[in-house]
Structure formats: structure tokens, C-alpha cells
Amino acid sequence: xxxxxxxxxxxxxxxxxxxxxxxxxxxxxxxxxxxxxxxxxxxxxxxxxxxxxxxxxxxxxxxxxxxxxxxxxxxxxxxxxxxxxxxxxxxxxxxxxxxxxxxxxxxxxxxxxxxxxxxxxxxxxxxxxxxxxxxxxxxxxxxxxxxxxxxxxxxxxxxxxxxxxxxxxxxxxxxxxxxxxxxxxxxxxxxxx
Numbered sequence: 001x002x003x004x005x006x007x008x009x010x011x012x013x014x015x016x017x018x019x020x021x022x023x024x025x026x027x028x029x030x031x032x033x034x035x036x037x038x039x040x041x042x043x044x045x046x047x048x049x050x051x052x053x054x055x056x057x058x059x060x061x062x063x064x065x066x067x068x069x070x071x072x073x074x075x076x077x078x079x080x081x082x083x084x085x086x087x088x089x090x091x092x093x094x095x096x097x098x099x100x101x102x103x104x105x106x107x108x109x110x111x112x113x114x115x116x117x118x119x120x121x122x123x124x125x126x127x128x129x130x131x132x133x134x135x136x137x138x139x140x141x142x143x144x145x146x147x148x149x150x151x152x153x154x155x156x157x158x159x160x161x162x163x164x165x166x167x168x169x170x171x172x173x174x175x176x177x178x179x180x181x182x183x184x185x186x187x188x189x190x191x192x193x
Contacts, residue, residue: 007069008070010057014055014058015075015078018058018079019079019080019081020050020051020079020184021050021051021053021081022048022050022051022081022084022085023183025049030139030143030144031140032136033046033187035117035128035136036117039191040189040190041121042122042192042193043121043122043170043189043190044164044188045187045188045190046188046189048185048186050183050184051183052178052182052184053182054182059179062153063179067177068098068101069096071095073100074090074095074096077090078090086162086164086186088162088164089162089163090161090162091161091162093160100161102157103153103154104154106149106176108154109137109141109144110134110138110140112174113141114130114133114134114137115133116170116189117133117137119170121191122192122193144174144187152177152178152179153177154175154177155175156172156173156175157171157172158171159171161173165190166190168191168192168193170189171189171190172188172189172190173186173187173189174186
């Protein structure tokens, strides 16, 4: 008699096999990324897009809300293509904790991004006006969500979960999972004084 593999066993098997290939696109860039990079003059802002492979267990984990419990927020960064594009060592943080990568509704994404623009970087002399920040963040969110403010899963972190971050006061991660078009958008931002 064979037993059904547990979610843990399925996740461990998946992480040994799965990859998320980089999506190469023309380098027009989001204005949000460009403006935040200007403000983060001592830091870095990166935007990368990855393809979600056709992998039934991963689809099931998305559909059942099991990303935290299947180690997505730790293992995604260690997959071949993602680690090649974002080659940063993981810090000792609680990746299974839901507040490390906090789910927000897609309609909250523009406000989260606008907050970073309004806050500015370590040496931002003039913070961006809130109305301008919301306009720029709204356009970025529209693009990152592919116009779908219901289907994608959006996660935000302000923790320095990898060696990319300076761990001062300006650490942000926005991670958008778009099952409908098999895409993951990632923006990482950090600055220091």
C-alpha cells in the first residue's frame, strides 16, 4: 500500500527540481524604480522578472495559500536562475514567519511603494510630494500587476533578509506572484547613510 506524500515531502522534492527562469525584457524600466534609485544614492534598487514553470505542486501551493509553509520565501532565492540574477547570501531570519514576507492585497501595492518614495533615501534633500508618489507608484503597480488588482499575490518585506540589504532604515522587497500569466516580479531596494 502506497502512502500519499505529505506537503513537506512534496515541497522538498519540488525545491530539488524547480527553477524560475529570468524573463529578459527591453530595459525601459519602471519610473518608480528609476526615481527610487535616484533617492537611494548610496544604495541599490533592482527589478527582476521571473517565469513560473508549469509545476503542479507549485500551482497547488499557490492555490492553497501554502507558500510560507512550503518554504517559498527561503527557497525561491536559492533556485538556479534567481540565485544567478540575485546572488546574495540569505541572512538568518525567520523565513517561515508570515511577517517576514507580509501578504498585502494588490490594491495596497501602490501605497506601499509610494511610502518608499515619500520617505526617500538617506540623503534625499526634498521628499517627493505624496500626490506625485501615488501617481508614480500607481503606474508601477498597474504594470507589476498586469492591470489585475485581484488575482496576483503581493508580499512586502522591510527586513534585511539577504546580504543585498544594508540593514539601516531603507530596506524594501516587493514580490508579486502572477499565476495567470506565470510570472513573478521582484523589486529589491536598500540605502544607507
